[in-house]
Amino acid sequence: MDTRPFHSTPLKLTPRGYNQYSAKPVLLAKTRKQQLRENMHGYFLGPMDPTEFMCSFMPINSRNLGSPPDGIDFSKVYEQANEKSMYAPFVRHPVIL
Amino acid sequence: MSSTLTHVQVSIANQVCTNFVAGFTGDRLDSEASLKPDITLFSKNNAAGLHEDSDTASLVTSFLHMELFVEIKHDTLCDPFRDLGERKMEERNSINGDNTRGQCLLYAANQLAYQHRLFAFSLVICGKKARFIRWDREGVVVSAEIDCSQRHDLVVEFLQRFNQLTREQRGLDPTAVSATPEQTEAFESAVAKIEIEPLKRSVGNWKIYQRFQLEVRGPSDVSYYIVGRALDYNLGVVGRCTRGYLALDLSTGKCVFLKDMWRPDVPGIEPEHVWYEKLAGANVPHLVRFKHASDVVPSTPPVTYHGTTPIDPTETTSWQGAQRGLTCRLAHLFNSSDSLSQGRVHYRLVQEELCQPLSEFTNSRHLVLVVLNSLKGEKRPDPILVVSLM
Secondary structure, three states, rough: HHHHHHHOOOOOOOOOHHHHOOOOOOOOOOHHHHHHHHHHOOEEEEOOOOHHHHHHHOOOOOOOOOOOOOOOOOOOHHOOHHHHHHHHHHHHHEEEO | OOOOOHHHEEEHHHHHHOOEEEOOOOOOOOOOOOOOOOEEEEEOOOHHHOOOOOOEEEEEOOOOOOOOOEEEEEEHHHHHHEEEEEEEEEEOOOHHHHHHHHHHHHHHHHHHOOOOEEEEEEEEEOEEEEEEEEEEEOOEEEOOOEEEEHHHHHHHHHHHHHHHHHOOOOEEEEEEOOOOOHHHHHHHHHHHHOOOOHHHHHHOOOOOOOOOEEEEEEEEEEEEEOOOOOOOOOOOOOOOEEEEEEEOOOOEEEEEEEEEEEEEEEOOOOOOHHHHHHHOOOOOOOOOOOEEEEEOOOOOOOOOOOOOOOOOOOOOOOOOOOOOHHHHHHHHHHOOOOOOOOOOOEEEEEOOOOOOOHHOOOOHHHHHHHHHHHHHHHHHHHHHHHHHOO
């Protein structure tokens, strides 16, 4: 994968460099995303095995994690017809009273 | 406008993460960052973050209190990365992949900026595929894709593990603690006396921007400062990411300017205070009065890596026990052709003098005078003065 040179020159523009002293209007999220993507190209390391990821960064503080709660059905998340429908099975869904 | 949480139907994240409240926040913008991540987890121990919009009974988006964001896409092709095998991957160079990666970057940048954090986790779900992500100021570690139709237990374990992590293990900075009511009151009254309006306004409303006590270590003692909102949060994810604060020095009761940053951990690149001392020693005019600076060293040494594979024992310029980034030292675990940028050390510097922000000049003459004063050292033969122009 691409990596950023150790001492790259000239100085790269950072999100702060792009925007803080700019006389332009506040940038839209779409432009900010594009700037960040360009700024972060080459800074991603991976892929790390998911179990290795968890063991490396997320220690278990008690003897074991215990069993996951019963009745978790992940297919209810990914088998939805659209993105909007995927939210509710994953997180709390407000009940309209 | 807001009330505590009531009447909810529990789903996967809330069943597993019992210490958190997970909510849909994709329909309302954060009041300052103007972003709306799909799903946000807030700690139940942080009452300030647990508010809901009374109109729609869903959580209020807040990067000040976000513990974990989850980005959800319906299509697998929205995955921001592509695994290539043999511990290699690439940034997915497609409209959908770019869009998801940009969204995640923007959310992570704001989470790291608005909070006193060393790192953060997030979860991306694209159709059946999921990935775990860890962000710090040196780079990003991404897990291999998980097929949720085969191994959804891994995603559940991720949530289970996240649920039982301590604040520090979730990335929150242990050297930044909530200010006491007395400290907050002292801070507010000190700030009220500041005459530089942009600085006075910068601290924000204490009801929204919680006041924190930050520490700066000297050779034999520790100094404490109270801060509110930073001057600017448009930082990005990696790099120096300097945040400037109007701060109350608890030892003197006076306001100072505190800079919190991630300095390069590279031999030969001196910390900022070294240059202040050299410039002051050379009697360079128009220098701001510098008090002290240090790498950030928590009372207990930081432990951020628990893997069995040894990490790269890269030479460091940091103080013993200082908070450092981790990603750079993990680069050798992957088939990347070069080292990943450079290491970073968490660092704080205190200036005794308060200055007008450069963006707040009264007129063009005022701005030109600032530049003129910074150029005055040019006439001197001492090469150190070149630094004063930076």
